[in-house]
Structures are given as C-alpha cells and as structure tokens.
Amino acid sequence: MQLTDYTREFHKNLKIAYPVMLGQLGHVMVGLVDNLMIGQLGAAPLAAVSLGNALVFIAMSLGIGFSFAITPLIAEADGADDIEGGRSFFHHGLILSTLNGIFLFIILLIAKPLLYYLDQPEEVVELAVPYLNIVALSMVPLMAFQAFKQFADGLSQTRYAMYATLLANLVNVLFNYLLIYGVWIFPRLELEGAAWGTLISRFFMLWFIWEILRRKVKFSEYFKWSKKEMLKLDIFKKILSLGFPTALQMLFEVAIFTGTIILAGNLGTNPQAANQIALNLASMTFMIAVGLGVTATIRVGNQVGLKHYKELRRVAFSIFLLVFLIEAIFAVLFILLKDILPTFYIDNLEVIGLAAQLLIVAALFQLSDGMQVVILGALRGLQDVKMPTLICFISYWVIGFPVSFYFGRQEQLGSMGIWLGLMAGLTSSALLLYFRFNYLSKKLIRSKQQKLEYGTT
Known part of the structure; x- marks a missing residue:
C-alpha cells in the first residue's frame, strides 16, 4: 500500500476522535483545575491531592476500563445493523457500570487507612483523607456516565459525551472557586x-x-426498556468477559503511575509535588491518544461486524500513523517548554526545577505511550483482551516498575530514575501489543481467504 492509503483516513479518524479527545481532556482538566487552585495553597496541599487521587485513579481505571467493554460490542452490532443486540448490550452495560460505581465507592472507603502506611509525610496524609472521603462518592455518577458514553461512542456518536464533560468542567471550576x-x-x-x-x-x-441522549431520535430505539431484556445472564457474562480483562489493563498501567506517586513521596514533599505536575501534563497529551484509541475500537469493531478484514488492517494502521505524528509534536513541545509549564502550577523554584527534569523523560515516552493505547484500542475492537492484559502486566510490573523502584531511590537517580522505569514499561507494551495486533489481523485475513478458496473448490 501507498502512504496515501493511510493518510486519507486521517480526516475520518479525527472526526470521530476529536470529541473523545476533548471529552477526555475535560476529565483531566478537572484534575488540572484542582491542581492549579490548590497549588496556590502550598506544596503540602498539592501533594495531598496527588496522594488522595492515587487511590482514586486506581479505582477509576478499573471502572472506566470495565466500561470500555461496551464500545466494541455496540460497534460490532452497529456494523451488522443489529439494533436489538446493541440495545441489549447498552442496557446490561449500564446496569453493570452503575453497580461497579457503587462497589468502587465502598472499596475506596475501606482502602482509605492504607494512606497511613505508605510512608508519606504526615501533614500530606492528614490533608488527603477528608479529600478522599468526598471524591470516592463521585465514582457512582462517573461510572454510570461512562456506560452512556461508551454506548454513544460505539455508535460513532462521540460528541455528546464531549458536551457533557466540557460543561461539567465549567461546573467544577465554578464550585472549586467558591x-x-x-x-x-x-x-x-x-x-x-x-x-x-x-x-x-x-x-x-x-x-x-x-x-441529551434520551431526547435524540437517533437513540430512541435503544432507550426502549422491556422486562424480558432486562436481565440476560449470557449478556452479563459477555460484558464481564471483555470488561474484567480490560479493567485489569488499565489498572496495571494506572497503578504503575500511582506507584511513581508513592515512590516520589518517599523522596519528600517537593519531589512528590513535582511528580504530580509532570504527571498532570503528561496525562493531558495521553488523553489525545485515548481519543484515537477509542476511534480504533469503533472503526475496527465496525469492520469486524462487516467482516472486512483487509480494510480493518488498513484503517487500524492509519490510526497508528496518526497518533505517532501527533505524539512526536507533543514530545518536542515538552522539551522546548519544560522550564515554563511547571510555573503555571506553583512558584516553588525547587519543585519547578524537578518537574522540568521529569518533562524531558515524559517527552521521550510520548511516542510509545500513544502507540500502546491506540493498539490496545484496536485489539479491543477485535474483542481480544486476555493476551493484551498479560502483555500489560509484564510490561509495567515485570519490566517497568523494577526499574523505577531501583533507580528511583535517593542514592540513585531519584525522580528521574522513577520516570525512566515508566518509559521502559510503556515502550515494552507498545512493541508487544503491535506484534499481537499484526499477528491477529493477518490471521483474520488468511482465515477469510481460506474460506473463500474452500467455498469455490
């Protein structure tokens, strides 16, 4: 194939992805606004937000990862023009996601005492506990929202979740200020x-x-509820079989980033605050890749429903190329602006200097971070979740975290060593996931060709 066979898909990819990007950035902006406003109160409150969110991010990764199972099922049903099947997946997914939100709320309350045993500064822990008490409850509405979002995404209607998230961000800014x-x-x-x-x-x-969704004619068939559709054990099982491994994928990745917060806290309050600034900036560029990852799930899922496997592979590679180019631009910007960006968060010179160093490493792993999340999205569209889960575990916890743990000590490289471990884990993940997608997509093409040859002989 020629390069134009991939680049001509950029417009359609971005049309689907940009609302997801903005919506995901809206989620990150909630954290950004918290960090900017709380940063004015000092380093200890900023570090406390980082510590409190360490547990919240783990819970959120499980919940959001679980809800991702809804999108490929809806996308495949949409590709096959199966409204009844899509409606059933939506209803069952909404029930499971809401129950998951309640479960995560309870787990966060139970896990709260762990903050006292993580060898963190006492003043930071005392500030983090009441913050966590309140934020934990937000898991319930967030997980229910995710079910609606993933349903709409599966139908390639990504802009409605964007509207909701951006408006909610304005509400957050207002009440934060007040x-x-x-x-x-x-x-x-x-x-x-x-x-x-x-x-x-x-x-x-x-x-x-x-x-907004219930009022749209486009979604009217999906909002019709009937008792016979409410509880089907096989549908619950199918969503769980996709959702649980997907949740673990996100857990393994978010947990290693959470691990950096704990490791940075062992170095002191200022290194932890610097780590939070660098993580927040890196997470904003990561959400751009998440948008393209959702696009990969939608478009690959559609092609699975249509059984167009050569087209599936071409579309997927067009998204891989697009995210590579975008993340390369962000990498350059991080290096050029490393001394400026941290000043928007805090005026502590030591924190700013440490954060600037971390942004250099963050710039280097932009490419692999973006690639791994998009390839994961494509594999999710193929409903391949078990092997990618194992790949994520090996990459982050067998390869990445040991590097962070060893080189992140004060006598080694400190904060820089922690982030070198992140880069090692993300790079390993991107390479192994690419090999997996390449193998599966070629296998689907060969299988279809063999069936066609068999049918004509």
Whole structure:
C-alpha cells in the first residue's frame, strides 16, 4: 500500500476522535483545575491531592476500563445493523457500570487507612483523607456516565459525551472557586472544597448526557426498556468477559503511575509535588491518544461486524500513523517548554526545577505511550483482551516498575530514575501489543481467504 492509503483516513479518524479527545481532556482538566487552585495553597496541599487521587485513579481505571467493554460490542452490532443486540448490550452495560460505581465507592472507603502506611509525610496524609472521603462518592455518577458514553461512542456518536464533560468542567471550576477560597456565601473548605466541586460536576455530567441522549431520535430505539431484556445472564457474562480483562489493563498501567506517586513521596514533599505536575501534563497529551484509541475500537469493531478484514488492517494502521505524528509534536513541545509549564502550577523554584527534569523523560515516552493505547484500542475492537492484559502486566510490573523502584531511590537517580522505569514499561507494551495486533489481523485475513478458496473448490 501507498502512504496515501493511510493518510486519507486521517480526516475520518479525527472526526470521530476529536470529541473523545476533548471529552477526555475535560476529565483531566478537572484534575488540572484542582491542581492549579490548590497549588496556590502550598506544596503540602498539592501533594495531598496527588496522594488522595492515587487511590482514586486506581479505582477509576478499573471502572472506566470495565466500561470500555461496551464500545466494541455496540460497534460490532452497529456494523451488522443489529439494533436489538446493541440495545441489549447498552442496557446490561449500564446496569453493570452503575453497580461497579457503587462497589468502587465502598472499596475506596475501606482502602482509605492504607494512606497511613505508605510512608508519606504526615501533614500530606492528614490533608488527603477528608479529600478522599468526598471524591470516592463521585465514582457512582462517573461510572454510570461512562456506560452512556461508551454506548454513544460505539455508535460513532462521540460528541455528546464531549458536551457533557466540557460543561461539567465549567461546573467544577465554578464550585472549586467558591468552595476552595470561600467566596460569597460559601465556606472556605480549601482541599475539601475541591473534592465537593468534583462530586457536583460528575453528578451534573451524568444528568446532562442522560437528558441529551434520551431526547435524540437517533437513540430512541435503544432507550426502549422491556422486562424480558432486562436481565440476560449470557449478556452479563459477555460484558464481564471483555470488561474484567480490560479493567485489569488499565489498572496495571494506572497503578504503575500511582506507584511513581508513592515512590516520589518517599523522596519528600517537593519531589512528590513535582511528580504530580509532570504527571498532570503528561496525562493531558495521553488523553489525545485515548481519543484515537477509542476511534480504533469503533472503526475496527465496525469492520469486524462487516467482516472486512483487509480494510480493518488498513484503517487500524492509519490510526497508528496518526497518533505517532501527533505524539512526536507533543514530545518536542515538552522539551522546548519544560522550564515554563511547571510555573503555571506553583512558584516553588525547587519543585519547578524537578518537574522540568521529569518533562524531558515524559517527552521521550510520548511516542510509545500513544502507540500502546491506540493498539490496545484496536485489539479491543477485535474483542481480544486476555493476551493484551498479560502483555500489560509484564510490561509495567515485570519490566517497568523494577526499574523505577531501583533507580528511583535517593542514592540513585531519584525522580528521574522513577520516570525512566515508566518509559521502559510503556515502550515494552507498545512493541508487544503491535506484534499481537499484526499477528491477529493477518490471521483474520488468511482465515477469510481460506474460506473463500474452500467455498469455490
């Protein structure tokens, strides 16, 4: 194939991806706003948000990863023009995601005492606990929202979740401002105020997407509920069989980033604050890749429904090429702006200097980070989740984390060593996942060719 066979898909890829990108950035912006506003209170409150969110991010990765199972099932049903099947997947996915949100809320409350045993600064832990109490409850509306989002994404209607997320971000900014600093009639709650802003914005986000989807004619058939469709054990099992490994994939990746927070905390308050700044910036560029990863799931899932496997491979590679080019641009920007970006968060010179060093490493792993999430999305479209889960575990916890643990010690490379481990894990993941997709896509093409040859002889 020629290069233009891939580049001509860029427009369609971006048309599907850009609302997901903006929506995912909206999620990150909630954290960004919290960090910027709380950073004005000092390094300890900023480190406390980082520590409290360490547990929240793990729970969120499990929940969001689980909900990702809905998208390929809806996309395949849409490709096969099977509305009844798509409706059933949507209803069952919504029930499971909501129950998952309640479960994660309870787990976070139970896990809260762990913060006292992570060898973190005492002042940071004391600030983090009340913050975590409130943010934990936001898992319930967030997971229900995810079910609606993944359903709409599976139908290639990605803009509605974007609207909900961006508006919710404005709600979060407003209540953060009122409750962190105690403006007008509102009390000054500082860190807890940021948590309440997050909770309120996520309930708003859920209400908005439910309201907008149910009113659209395009979705009307999917919002028809009947008792016979409500509980089908085989549908629950299918979603669970895809959702649980997908949740583990996200858990393994988010957990290693959470591990860096804990390792950085062992180095002190300032290294932990610098680590939080670098993670927040890197997560914003990562969400661009997540948007293209969702696009890969949708478009590959559609081609699976149509059984067009050569087209599937061409479309997937067009997305791989696109994310490579975008992440290369971000890598250059991180290097050029490494001394400027941290100043938007805090005015502590030591924290700014440490964060600038970490952004150099973050720039280097932009390419592999973007590639691995997009290839995972393509494999999800193929409904291949078990082997990628094993690949993620090996890459992050057999290869990446040991490097972070050894070189992240004070007597070694400190914070830089921690992030070199991240780069090793992400690069390993990208390479192994590519080999997996290449093998499976070629296997599907060969299988179809053999069937055609057999049928004509």
